[in-house]
Amino acid sequence: MALVDWSKRYGLFFHRVRVLVTGGAGFIGSHLVEALAGLGAGVVVLDDLSGGSRSNVESFPLADLRIGSILDVELLRRAMRDCRYVFHQAALGSVPRSVEQPRAYHQANATGTLNVLEAARETGVRRVMFAASSSAYGNSEQLPKIESMPPLPASPYAANKVAGEALMRAYANSYNLDTVSLRYFNIFGPRQNANSAYAAVIAAFAKALLSGQRPTIYGDGEQSRDFTFVENAVHANLLAARHETPLQGEVLNVACGQRITVNELAMKMAQSLGRPDLTPAHAADRAGDVKHSLADLSLINQTLGYQPIVPFGDGLDQTMNWYRTAGV
Numbered sequence: 001m002a003l004v005d006w007s008k009r010y011g012l013f014f015h016r017v018r019v020l021v022t023g024g025a026g027f028i029g030s031h032l033v034e035a036l037a038g039l040g041a042g043v044v045v046l047d048d049l050s051g052g053s054r055s056n057v058e059s060f061p062l063a064d065l066r067i068g069s070i071l072d073v074e075l076l077r078r079a080m081r082d083c084r085y086v087f088h089q090a091a092l093g094s095v096p097r098s099v100e101q102p103r104a105y106h107q108a109n110a111t112g113t114l115n116v117l118e119a120a121r122e123t124g125v126r127r128v129m130f131a132a133s134s135s136a137y138g139n140s141e142q143l144p145k146i147e148s149m150p151p152l153p154a155s156p157y158a159a160n161k162v163a164g165e166a167l168m169r170a171y172a173n174s175y176n177l178d179t180v181s182l183r184y185f186n187i188f189g190p191r192q193n194a195n196s197a198y199a200a201v202i203a204a205f206a207k208a209l210l211s212g213q214r215p216t217i218y219g220d221g222e223q224s225r226d227f228t229f230v231e232n233a234v235h236a237n238l239l240a241a242r243h244e245t246p247l248q249g250e251v252l253n254v255a256c257g258q259r260i261t262v263n264e265l266a267m268k269m270a271q272s273l274g275r276p277d278l279t280p281a282h283a284a285d286r287a288g289d290v291k292h293s294l295a296d297l298s299l300i301n302q303t304l305g306y307q308p309i310v311p312f313g314d315g316l317d318q319t320m321n322w323y324r325t326a327g328v
């Protein structure tokens with residue numbers, strides 16, 4: 001159950017509009033699919049199910065579900081036919097795994113993004129929204145993170161995402177294709193995969209707490225993040241698609257604009273799941289982890305009129321309810 005009434009915000013704007021969501025069977029992609037299908041869009045999903053699953057989208061009315069890769073240029077072109085907007089979410093997502101498999105990551109995330117842009121150019125898509133990442137800011141300690149800071153990718157994954165941003169800008173400039181890069185900060189919510197060695201922190205804590213184990217915190221837990229409920233990321237994408245004047249590869253932060261420490265997070269989650277006895281266990285710091293992350297939201301606010309629409313606490317409650325009922 002969405003916390004946001006999308007039709008109140010977007011009315012008939014997406015009604016009968018054909019759109020492609022790459023990676024639509026994944027966590028964030030499936031929330032975009034849910035919102036767009038609810039708004040009456042003809043939603044095409046292209047996903048190779050390497051990280052997502054059919055069950056994430058099978059309850060939504062889809063125009064088409066194509067199982068396959070964005071590395072299959074012909075399939076991508078067919079999936080994009082007659083689409084007005086492309087929400088490019090498909091990617092391999094783990095920073096540590098990208099360090100182990102830089103070539104596979106470059107293929108899926110950088111070459112895959114080039115393929116999406118080429119197909120968009122060939123099929124006459126009106127605008128491409130790209131799922132960029134706050135990892136572009138690297139280990140810089142400056143807070144808040146503002147888009148004018150130089151990108152400092154510290155992993156192959158971050159480098160792929162910066163390459164994707166550069167391609168978005170280059171295609172706007174070279175081919176007049178409308179594009180925008182949305183730099184997501186720590187997105188969380190229902191359907192985020194908890195069953196991976198590389199699970200994001202909220203999913204990993206939920207899994208530990210629901211199986212009666214203490215969550216593990218790396219370091220002293222005073223590190224903080226701008227945790228962002230997934231419907232805020234959906235909102236940023238829909239605002240970008242609806243934007244009236246051309247977008248030319250702008251890079252925009254998408255976040256909540258608020259910092260929560262990992263200690264606070266663990267405490268709130270343990271309370272919410274009725275296990276305040278499961279206090280966190282602390283392990284050694286993970287090399288390369290940034291201490292704090294917080295987004296400056298002025299640029300996305302000026303450009304798209306974006307403000308977070310679901311506060312952290314409401315999003316966390318909804319997410320805990322989901323893990324409790326759907327299981328992890």
Ligand SMILES: NC(=O)c1ccc[n+]([C@@H]2O[C@H](COP(=O)([O-])OP(=O)(O)OC[C@H]3O[C@@H](n4cnc5c(N)ncnc54)[C@H](O)[C@@H]3O)[C@@H](O)[C@H]2O)c1
Pocket residue numbers: 022023024025026027028029046047048049050051052053068069070071088089090091092093108112131132133134183184185186187188193200
């Ligand atoms: N979750 C976050 O906090 C976060 C932060 C920054 C950026 N992002 C980006 O947002 C996007 C969505 O992330 P998510 O958290 O929903 O991850 P996810 O793994 O749940 O979703 C990614 C989807 O892409 C699919 N996919 C991977 N490679 C593919 C390929 N070659 N062809 C077709 N489909 C492919 C996967 O099967 C999966 O369904 C990704 O691009 C990710 O890099 C996420």
